[in-house]
Structures are given as C-alpha cells and as structure tokens.
Amino acid sequence: MENGMMSVKRAQKIRQRHTWDDILFEVITKLLLIFFVVIVAYPIYFIIVASFSDPVYANNGSILLFPKGFTLMGYERVFEDERIWIGYLNTIIYTVSGTALGTAVVLLAGYAFSRKDLPGSGILMKLFIFTMYFSGGMIPLFLVVNEMGLVNTRWSVILLGCVSVYNIIIVRSFMANTISDELMDAATIDGCGNGMFFFKIVLPLSKAVIAVMVLYIAVSYWNGYFNAMIFLTDTDKYPLQLFLRQILLMATQSGSDLNLIQQDPELADQLATSAQLVKYGMIVIATAPIICLYPFVQKYFVKGVMIGSVKG
Amino acid sequence: MTFAEKRKKTLRLMKRNWLLYVFLLPAVLFIVLFKYGPMYGLQIAFQNYSITKGFSGSEWVGLKWFIKFFESPRFWVLLKNTLTLSLYSLVVGFPIPIILALVLNNVKGVKRKKFAQTITYMPHFISTVVLVGMISAFFSPSSGFVNTLLSYLGGSGDTYFMGDPSYFSHMYVWSGVWQEAGWGSIIYMAALAGVDPTLHEAAMIDGANKFKRIIHIDLPTIIPTIIIMLIMRCGSILGVGYEKVFLMQNDMNIAVSEVISTYVYKLGLINRQYSYSTAVGLFNNAINFTLLVIVNKAAKKISGSSLW
Known part of the structure; x- marks a missing residue:
C-alpha cells in the first residue's frame, strides 16, 4: 500500500517536472497546425472572395480577407461563354458513364480475386499488378487506340479511364476481409450459386467500398484532361478541363490586343483585369461541385486509402 | 495428395466457379488491350515504324533510336x-x-x-x-x-x-x-x-x-x-x-x-x-x-x- 502511494507521488512529481516541456510542445504543435491550415485554406478562400470582387481590388492586393466592390460580372461572363456549357455537358457524360462502367468492372473483378478457391487467380493478379509498375508508354498506347478506331471518339475517354488495378486491389482487400468463408459455406448449403451470392449477399455488404469506388473514379474523370487532349480532336467532345486549359492557361495576347495596348493602354488594362475576374469565376464554377460535395463523403475517401494501405 | 488428385480438385473448382471467370473477363480484356497491348507495341522502339506498314512490316533497326537519344x-x-x-x-x-x-x-x-x-x-x-x-x-x-x-x-x-x-x-x-x-x-x-x-x-x-x-x-x-x-x-x-x-x-x-x-x-x-x-x-x-x-x-x- 505504502509502495503504491510512493509511486503515485513520484509520478506526479515527474509529471510536474515535464509540464513545461509539454506546454512548449503543445504551443509548437498548435502553431504548426494553424500554419498548415492557413497555408492550405487561404489560396482557395482568396479565389472565392476574388471571384465576387471588383477585379481592380483583387489585383492591387487590397482584398486580403473580405470581398470588396461586390460584383457578379465574372460569373455573368463565365455563363455567357458557351464553351463552359459544352464542357460541362461532356464532362458529365464522361463522368457518369465512365464511373458506372468502371465501378461495375472493378467490383466484379475485385470479388473474383478475393476468393481463395479460384484456380489461376493468383498468377492473374500478379500480371495485373505488374502493369502498375511497368507500362508500354504513351506512344504505343496511342497506336493501339488508333488501331481500334477509337481516336476522336468519346469511347477513348470513357474506356481508358475506367479500370485501375489499384482500385481492384482495394475492392479485393475489402471483400476478403468482409465476406467470411462461413457465410459463403452457409449460402452454398442453402443452394445459393456464385451469381446469386454476389448480387444478393456480397453487394449489400459492400456499400462502403462501392461508395469509395464511385467517388474515386468520378473524381478522376472530372479532373482528368490528358487522355482527352491526346485522343480527342473535335472541340465539341472536349471535357470541361480542356476548355479550362484554353481559358486559364492559353489566353495569350493576340495581335489586336497589342494594337489596343498602343492605342488605348487604359482600356487594354481594364480588359486584362476583367479577364482575370473571369478566370477566378471559372475556377470556382469548375471546382465547386467536388469541393462542396467532398466534406460529406470525406470518410469514404479516407477509408479507401486505409483499405489500400493494407498490404497484400 | 497426389498430382492427379490435385488436378482433379483444381478442375472441379474451375467448373464450380466458372461464373467468377466471367466476372474477371471485362477487367482482363481491359488489361490485355490497354496495358499489355501497348507493351507488345514497344517493339517499335527497335524498328523504323511507319503506320502504313504496321508492326510486322516495319524494318528492324536495333538500338539505333536509343543510341541517337544517348548521343x-x-x-x-x-x-x-x-x-x-x-x-x-x-x-x-x-x-x-x-x-x-x-x-x-x-x-x-x-x-x-x-x-x-x-x-x-x-x-x-x-x-x-x-x-x-x-x-x-x-x-x-x-x-x-x-x-x-x-x-x-x-x-x-x-x-x-x-x-x-x-x-x-x-x-x-x-x-x-x-x-x-x-x-x-x-x-x-x-x-x-x-x-x-x-x-x-x-x-x-x-x-x-x-x-x-x-x-x-x-x-x-x-x-x-x-x-x-x-x-x-x-x-x-x-x-x-x-x-x-x-x-x-x-x-x-x-x-x-x-x-x-x-x-x-x-x-x-x-x-x-x-x-x-x-x-x-x-x-x-x-x-x-x-x-x-x-x-x-x-x-x-x-x-x-x-x-x-
């Protein structure tokens, strides 16, 4: 009893001695955290504020925290641009069809790979995984797609983005851990075949991983531009990101702009600043759907990383 | 278990789970076409490839392109x-x-x-x-x-x-x-x-x-x-x-x-x-x-x- 008292007292003493260290530690981590959060959040916040502000203030640095000279001009100009509508429509087409197709393929394959009683699945998985680390490269892929007659069709964008081995591994790990052998045995005794078992029992138990897949694949379609840039030539098939690239990054000064700068520098300056406002508006319009949706489904994204990180 | 018994068991499993191979088919098709297809196409790195002649008709040039790149x-x-x-x-x-x-x-x-x-x-x-x-x-x-x-x-x-x-x-x-x-x-x-x-x-x-x-x-x-x-x-x-x-x-x-x-x-x-x-x-x-x-x-x- 006395011994116990002693050790408690000793522990208290030690704790007191280290209180100062811990307070210092607390202060440092708090400062670091605030630093990280502010650094990440501020550029996003600035874009939103600037998209509602008079471009003159946005550019001269006088809006740092709150909108100034409130205007919706940027958004009006964005919606007048028909490229935005075409791009949005195409991106929705690619995202919806690609996500539906990709999720289906990945779930079916992931389930088959999760079964331990499927001869040949081990070696097949190795062949799949090999493609994660070694690829034929851009040009041979282009030639294959060209050979199949898919260049400049919507199929090129939809098909090329739909399956990723990483996603198959996530589904496989999830199902291998969720669907027990006993469940399978019980269902088999009840006369449930593989097909019925998958659709009636496995899928309802896999809602979480289905959500993870839908979100992962949808985000990759929404944000992707490179496949579309390589394989599409008609602008009426362009996804939003390719139009954004034109508007945000390729707007160079044309000859008439240079003329204008010489004749009326003030007007040219005004045009340049309002173009900036349109860019801010455009960034918000293109990113808002994902950023607004994401906090509600964050746990699924995180879950995907967790399942994927389990080795094997 | 002897080899023959093992093979018999494997065949039985394959027969019972045939549907699972069907499940794998779309993914396998994708991997073969868009991953292994381009790997097969890597041979053009050793050829003087032209689209009209195709993989089989193009002449072989060995390491010419690699040497050109290194030099x-x-x-x-x-x-x-x-x-x-x-x-x-x-x-x-x-x-x-x-x-x-x-x-x-x-x-x-x-x-x-x-x-x-x-x-x-x-x-x-x-x-x-x-x-x-x-x-x-x-x-x-x-x-x-x-x-x-x-x-x-x-x-x-x-x-x-x-x-x-x-x-x-x-x-x-x-x-x-x-x-x-x-x-x-x-x-x-x-x-x-x-x-x-x-x-x-x-x-x-x-x-x-x-x-x-x-x-x-x-x-x-x-x-x-x-x-x-x-x-x-x-x-x-x-x-x-x-x-x-x-x-x-x-x-x-x-x-x-x-x-x-x-x-x-x-x-x-x-x-x-x-x-x-x-x-x-x-x-x-x-x-x-x-x-x-x-x-x-x-x-x-x-x-x-x-x-x-």
Missing part, C-alpha cells in the same frame, strides 16, 4: 531537369506529410481535428488544370496578388515567376506540396492509429515528455509505412508526371521545364516520330522499373519491409 545533347538536359524535379520533390514532399500526420495526431478535440483534416485534404481534389491556373493567376506579374504583396515588402513587384527559369522548380515542387501533403498524411495517420496507448502511459510514468514519446514510440510504429512509401517514391524517380509539368511549361522556362515524359509526348504525338519517342519512353520506364526492384530488394534486406 543527343538533349539527353543530359532532359535527365538533369527530370532528376532535379523528382529529387527536389522527394526531399521536400516526402517528410512534410509525416510531420503533418504527427501534428494532426496530437490535436485534441475531435471536431478541431476533423476540421483540420478536411481543410488539408481538400487541395487533392482540385484538378491539375485548375491548380496551374491558380498559380499563374496568383503569381502573374501584372495582376497577381503575390507580386503586389512583394512590392509592399520592398520587392520589385514585377517578377515573372512562371516565366523565369530560376523559379520553375520551386513553383513546381511547392505547389505539389500544397496540393498533396494533406492527402499524403492519411496513410501515416492510419499507421499512427495502431500505436498501443499503454506504451504511452508506461513512458509517461517513466518520465518521458511528449516530444520524446513521439520520437521513441510514434515514429518507430510508422517506420514500415514510411519505408513502403519511400520505395514507391524511388520507383518513380524518373517518372515526373507530364500532366502538371506540361501545363506549367512556356517558351521562357522550357530550358528547365522539359522533362523526359513531356519530351516523349511532343516527339511522338506532335512530331509523329513514333519509334524514336517510344525508345525514349522505354528507356525511362525501364530505369524506373529497375530502380523499384533494386530499392525494394535493399529495403527487404535492411528492414524487412517491402512491396512484394
């Missing part, structure tokens, strides 16, 4: 640019998510922690096009707020960050850190969740302060995860993605911003030199793959953690 003055420039970006990204971009995870792990209060996570993961969902658009808007010499702020602090206020070659690697690497550090910390957070709390209690009684406990308890727990992530990063040391570099390129910074993958794209799809650019791409992939295998082997020997 061209571009080779060293591309290699230097690629290595600069990837090593700089590795040195800066690798430790920051770990530090962030350790900081996040010590945040008290569920709500505050969740808020910090939501904010720091967010940039991961911004597309590359928008990210580069944001950079060029913020750092524009005529209308970006960064230059305006710098001029208040006594700077010249008209630095063309996106055009000046000396800023390119910094812009590329730090924007990458901004976008991916939060997302990269998730995997370490997961590993930290596995730390045994009784270890912390025991260490506390022994008089270890918080900082010491992080160094001696938290960090060792996540070492295997760190090693796996490091192997993956080393495997792509020449694999600087073209998506972002390509968008950040312009005529003024091209001397430092042309990397192997963007060169492959331009050479192949703009200039239509299919064989030459396939050879350059194959060189790149082969180096990456070899590095991955070597680093993985070394890691297995030294620490016991490995990819396979």
